[in-house]
Amino acid sequence: MRIWAKLFENNHMLRDTVVEYTDNDTRTHKVFRALEEVCLRFDLSQPAWLDKNLNEFRRHAKTRFYQDNFIETIDFDYLEFHIIEED
Numbered sequence: 001m002r003i004w005a006k007l008f009e010n011n012h013m014l015r016d017t018v019v020e021y022t023d024n025d026t027r028t029h030k031v032f033r034a035l036e037e038v039c040l041r042f043d044l045s046q047p048a049w050l051d052k053n054l055n056e057f058r059r060h061a062k063t064r065f066y067q068d069n070f071i072e073t074i075d076f077d078y079l080e081f082h083i084i085e086e087d
Contacts, residue, residue: 001030002085005038009076017041018084027086031057035081045072047079061086 006016019034039046047069056063062082
């Protein structure tokens with residue numbers, strides 16, 4: 001599984017990273033581990049998964065985390081997080 005995370009501000013990508021897992025863990029565990037890894041790389045607090053995010057991710061394997069998802073103030077508009085390759 002490969003997951004691509006991107007930080008955007010004013011419709012411009014500021015940073016991006018790809019996280020890859022080849023183990024036999026479940027899809028859900030890989031997704032949560034990937035988000036944790038992305039947050040470590042970008043030095044961010046973990047965003048909260050709101051119902052909107054869960055529904056988007058289930059339907060499209062993609063979601064965006066906005067200020068409402070973070071406890072701390074963020075200096076970008078949103079974090080886009082999506083699966084680009086599944087096992």
